[in-house]
Amino acid sequence: xxxxxxxxxxxxxxxxxxxxxxxxxxxxxxxxxxxxxxxxxxxxxxxxxxxxxxxxxxxxxxxxxxxxxxxxxxxxxxxxxxxxxxxxxxxxxxxxxxxxxxxxxxxxxxxxxxxxxxxxxxxxxxxxxxxxxxxxxxxxxxxxxxxxxxxxxxxxxxxxxxxxxxxxxxxxxxxxxxxxxxxxxxxxxxxxxxxxxxxxxxx
Amino acid sequence: xxxxxxxxxxxxxxxxxxxxxxxxxxxxxxxxxxxxxxxxxxxxxxxxxxxxxxxxxxxxxxxxxxxxxxxxxxxxxxxxxxxxxxxxxxxxxxxxxxxxxxxxxxxxxxxxxxxxxxxxxxxxxxxxxxxxxxxxxxxxxxxxxxxxxxxxxxxxxxxxxxxxxxxxxxxxxxxxxxxxxxxxxxxxxxxxx
Numbered sequence: 089x090x091x092x093x094x095x096x097x098x099x100x101x102x103x104x105x106x107x108x109x110x111x112x113x114x115x116x117x118x119x120x121x122x123x124x125x126x127x128x129x130x131x132x133x134x135x136x137x138x139x140x141x142x143x144x145x146x147x148x149x150x151x152x153x154x155x156x157x158x159x160x161x162x163x164x165x166x167x168x169x170x171x172x173x174x175x176x177x178x179x180x181x182x183x184x185x186x187x188x189x190x191x192x193x194x195x196x197x198x199x200x201x202x203x204x205x206x207x208x209x210x211x212x213x214x215x216x217x218x219x220x221x222x223x224x225x226x227x228x229x230x231x232x233x234x235x236x237x238x239x240x241x242x243x244x245x246x247x248x249x250x251x252x253x254x255x256x257x258x259x260x261x262x263x264x265x266x267x268x269x270x271x272x273x274x275x276x277x278x279x280x281x282x283x284x285x286x287x288x289x290x291x
Numbered sequence: 292x293x294x295x296x297x298x299x300x301x302x303x304x305x306x307x308x309x310x311x312x313x314x315x316x317x318x319x320x321x322x323x324x325x326x327x328x329x330x331x332x333x334x335x336x337x338x339x340x341x342x343x344x345x346x347x348x349x350x351x352x353x354x355x356x357x358x359x360x361x362x363x364x365x366x367x368x369x370x371x372x373x374x375x376x377x378x379x380x381x382x383x384x385x386x387x388x389x390x391x392x393x394x395x396x397x398x399x400x401x402x403x404x405x406x407x408x409x410x411x412x413x414x415x416x417x418x419x420x421x422x423x424x425x426x427x428x429x430x431x432x433x434x435x436x437x438x439x440x441x442x443x444x445x446x447x448x449x450x451x452x453x454x455x456x457x458x459x460x461x462x463x464x465x466x467x468x469x470x471x472x473x474x475x476x477x478x479x480x481x482x483x484x
Contacts, residue, residue: 230315233318233322245325249329252326256326256334257334260337261340261341264337265341265342268313269312269313270315273343274340282339285390286336286390288379289333289336
């Protein structure tokens with residue numbers, strides 16, 4: 089069969105899978121947009137490129153984590169790095185420790201694996217996973233917020249911010265300060281002024 | 292993240308004089324504002340007394356949502372309850388308008404049952420919205436559903452509303468306000484064509 093593969097076949101093959109603009113030596117610009125790269129990759133035959141790619145993430149303390157691309161692209165930051173072609177070897181994440189990164193990966197894996205919650209059981213299961221996920225000490229919770237912010241994972245950021253909001257709701261200022269160990273650095277006069285300005289809120 | 296506007300300059304986390312257990316204060320301002328946006332306006336204003344850093348954080352909120360209908364809808368036809376809720380509501384909105392010190396506001400939402408006796412109060416609220424170059428204004432004062440308000444007159448939306456300090460003029464029906472993109476009114480406006 090190889091004998092019959094002539095130049096005509098090869099030309100037709102490559103024409104189908106390359107981006108649709110004429111490439112010539114005199115072409116002024118030879119660049120691919122993000123969507124062209126994504127389109128190219130999705131059309132490229134699987135014999136040449138594996139369809140389930142894994143991405144290596146490196147935490148700030150040097151530990152590496154290998155994850156499926158589908159899980160990694162839950163993070164918009166990582167997704168853009170891959171699209172821009174910066175993910176050949178591994179992706180360094182200098183702002184995330186290994187402890188937090190492993191939790192983030194656990195979160196993303198669960199959310200990718202759960203099919204899009206039309207089934208009530210799956211939705212309940214995901215909700216209880218989320219509820220347990222944020223039952224952590226404050227240090228971890230706020231590190232998760234920073235990581236979700238840096239990695240741009242909207243659902244994780246929403247979940248963690250909502251958790252903190254729920255810790256503030258319904259509490260008096262003194263209770264809030266106690267919960268979060270916030271130091272009251274107002275002078276008595278300043279504090280009185282703030283109370284007066286917004287008296288309606290403190291009734 | 293890209294379309295979330297930073298309303299204060301990005302700052303390093305504030306580590307000056309912090310308890311080692313005070314994790315929330317290490318968060319940058321924009322994250323704290325994200326948390327505050329998930330609270331009611333009253334709860335957000337309560338945080339202004341936590342510390343000097345928190346004092347004006349709530350003023351960076353883009354949305355002021357004063358929706359107090361739920362409490363009234365749950366309790367039918369209790370005029371006295373309505374009166375006390377109305378007092379609290381107007382006090383809350385007036386208080387926020389006085390203290391909100393950011394130059395711009397994106398969404399301003401008023402949803403309650405108010406009649407024409409409150410015309411001057413509501414005019415002040417609208418002036419505030421105009422002054423803050425609001426992008427989306429919602430004024431929902433529908434009173435016909437409440438029997439005890441049935442025979443009173445409804446608020447008339449002003450045909451001309453100006454704030455002298457910034458010379459913004461809102462002329463109804465064609466909203467001439469530069470920044471206003473969305474206007475929702477439910478208060479039976481009366482105007483001469």
